[in-house]
Amino acid sequence: MLLGIDEKCSDSYSDTVLGYANSIRTIDGGTHIDGLKASLTRTINNLAKKSKTLKEKDISLSGEHVREGMTCVISVKVPNPEFEGQTKTRLGNPDVRRLVEQSVQENLTEYLELHPDVLDSILAKALNALKAALAAKRARELVRTKSVLKSSSLPGKLADCASSNPEESEIFIVEGDSAGGSAKQGRDRRFQAILPLRGKILNIERRDEAALYKNEEIQNLILALGLGVKGEDFKKEALRYHKIVILTDADVDGAHIRTLLLTFFFRYQRALFDEGCIYVGVPPLYKVDRGKQAHYCYDDSDLKEVVNTFPPNAAYHIQRFKGLGEMMPAQLWETTMDPERRLLKQLRVEDAAEANVVFSSLMGARVDYRKQLIQNASSMINIDQLDI
Secondary structure, three states: OEEEEEOOOOOOOOOEEEEEEOOEEOOOOEHHHHHHHHHHHHHHHHHHHHOOOOOOOOOOOOHHHHHOOOEEEEEEOOOOOOEEOOOOOEEOOHHHHHHHHHHHHHHHHHHHHHOHHHHHHHHHHHHHHHHHHHHHHHHHHHHHHOOOOOHHHOOOOOEOOOOOOOOOOEEEEEEHHHHHHHHHHHOOOOOEEEEEEOOOOOOHHHOOHHHHHHOHHHHHHHHHHOOOOOOOOOOHHHOOOOEEEEEOOOOHHHHHHHHHHHHHHHHHOOHHHHOOOEEEEOOOOEEEEEOOEEEEEOOHHHHHHHHOOOOOOOOOEEEEOOOHHHOOHHHHHHHHHOOOOOOEEEOOOOOHHHHHHHHHHHHOOOHHHHHHHHHHHHHHOOHHHOOO
């Protein structure tokens, strides 16, 4: 039997176990995989209790907790293999399980006793997985016991709409109470809901489910939108709004909050993008007043185009909006919320694998990648246009 385990996956939350029998890939598992998992779980629990990391009265670590982040390859040589299943890709020899269990227990125990630092790392990872599982269980019970269709269970800051039809309802997720106040006054209450956020939400790319479900702003999003529990099959009919609009200030902080929200939606329920439910609202950057006329501009080129239409000696005033809170409710409705005049961008994921890499690279714990990206792109940046 050949066994290889990589325990250095501290930033990963999924396990990869590859099994082979007589060099045949057993994609449906088998007795060798069963023996490995059982022995691995039992050995880690025994060592955890022996080292006093786990007390006898504590809940034992499950196999899922022990294997979190693990990458493992197990290959066995069997004289008379018995393959099961329609595709013959599952090993069925019962004696193989016993041999694998014994071998893994002996060799893994010896290795970890000689390398206590490795054992400590594995136990720390497994204990965090256990805590996250318990937190997720409590959150699932909370979500399931509270009907998100009842007003009593909705977040206090949510200004809901009158319509109960998700297909015609939309929700604006805005940053701060100031922008939330303007949006609440300027909206059409028949079909538009407003959810103000308090500051920047949690970056879930760097946190486990325990932290996710403990975060108040994340819980408000889950309950307000009717997202249900992470990992469950997506049901569009359970959504309270079929149009989810991220509306943030047109500055660096607003861009950061928008990226954090997109990370949350992509990791928590990627099907929202596939169903076309995620939008980004585009507020104007400038207001140009000339006499009794007002022109709203969404970028510098738009501003230049408007100014160039004025006579050479025309008097006009340019106002730069630093945030949505500076806009009067009527202005916010006219420029950003009115379905007849607003500018919305619908977001979809064309390449899920590429999007996964982008979120992991830009929002993950690795700083070196982002540093290299900034250095490589520095020559393309116009310093005069930096928002510092």
